[in-house]
Amino acid sequence: MNYREQYLEQGFLSPVEILDADEAAHHRRQLELAETRIGNMHYLSKVHTIHTSPAQLARHPKVLDLVEQMIGPDILVYNVTYIIKEGHSASHVTWHQDLTYWGLDSDDQISLWLALSDASADSGCMSVIPGSHKQGPCEHILGEADDDNVLFRSQRVADVDESQAVCCELKPGQASFHHGWLLHNSTPNQTADRRIGLNIQFVATHVRQTKLDGYTAWLVRGEDRFGHYQAEKAATVDLDPGALEWRLEAEQMYRRIVAND
Numbered sequence: 210m211n212y213r214e215q216y217l218e219q220g221f222l223s224p225v226e227i228l229d230a231d232e233a234a235h236h237r238r239q240l241e242l243a244e245t246r247i248g249n250m251h252y253l254s255k256v257h258t259i260h261t262s263p264a265q266l267a268r269h270p271k272v273l274d275l276v277e278q279m280i281g282p283d284i285l286v287y288n289v290t291y292i293i294k295e296g297h298s299a300s301h302v303t304w305h306q307d308l309t310y311w312g313l314d315s316d317d318q319i320s321l322w323l324a325l326s327d328a329s330a331d332s333g334c335m336s337v338i339p340g341s342h343k344q345g346p347c348e349h350i351l352g353e354a355d356d357d358n359v360l361f362r363s364q365r366v367a368d369v370d371e372s373q374a375v376c377c378e379l380k381p382g383q384a385s386f387h388h389g390w391l392l393h394n395s396t397p398n399q400t401a402d403r404r405i406g407l408n409i410q411f412v413a414t415h416v417r418q419t420k421l422d423g424y425t426a427w428l429v430r431g432e433d434r435f436g437h438y439q440a441e442k443a444a445t446v447d448l449d450p451g452a453l454e455w456r457l458e459a460e461q462m463y464r465r466i467v468a469n470d
């Protein structure tokens with residue numbers, strides 16, 4: 210099976226080699242250098258607008274060649290966020306499907322999860338239920354407020370058959386790709402090192418955001434013949450004060466989308 214057939218059948222690809230170990234270490238250093246200036250960058254949305262390292266990774270040719278095979282040649286970056294579990298932390302992600310709360314009118318989208326540190330069963334790598342994307346939307350239950358759940362609303366799908374789960378273990382520089390209807394979760398990090406993933410969400414240019422007007426996205430390949438999004442600027446310098454301010458507004462927009470049914 211080629212990557213496209215595998216993706217259509219299973220709803221995910223893992224592991225896929227994107228960076229070598231030195232390149233992955235370089236991007237981790239860039240993140241951690243930025244954190245010495247602005248604090249922990251876990252789950253900040255649209256980090257490609259404030260920092261050049263995630264912006265470079267979001268338009269990495271190997272990544273875009275694969276994304277193109279899955280969603281076509283006209284590609285927008287919709288969001289880029291680090292998902293960081295500190296060493297020995299309770300941080301976890303309940304079973305969910307991304308598309309239930311994104312407000313998109315199509316599933317021509319794909320998410321990349323690029324490891325910048327070891328993502329193992331012990332450090333809380335992502336687990337997925339192969340083929341579950343074919344079921345479409347599953348009912349989600351909103352959970353009690355839980356600071357340890359990375360998901361803003363602690364939403365979860367009940368009764369997932371965990372015996373079917375596949376653990377996507379990744380070395381730094383390897384990535385997984387997943388479909389927005391794929392059931393996935395992750396458990397706490399029981400190791401001393403931080404577990405760092407860079408999550409990059411891509412959509413085809415025809416895909417609309419239905420919950421909010423004026424949302425922004427970044428065209429990284431092809432042509433946008435639809436104009437559903439305001440054009441976004443990727444960072445060309447690190448931590449520009451104007452970009453940092455703009456990102457705070459974008460964060461509010463993103464939270465309005467995920468908080469609103």
Ligand SMILES: O=C(O)CCC(=O)C(=O)O
Nearest residue numbers: 292302322335395406408
């Ligand atoms: O980083 C994790 O543990 C979960 C990732 C996830 O839910 C996602 O990438 O959609």
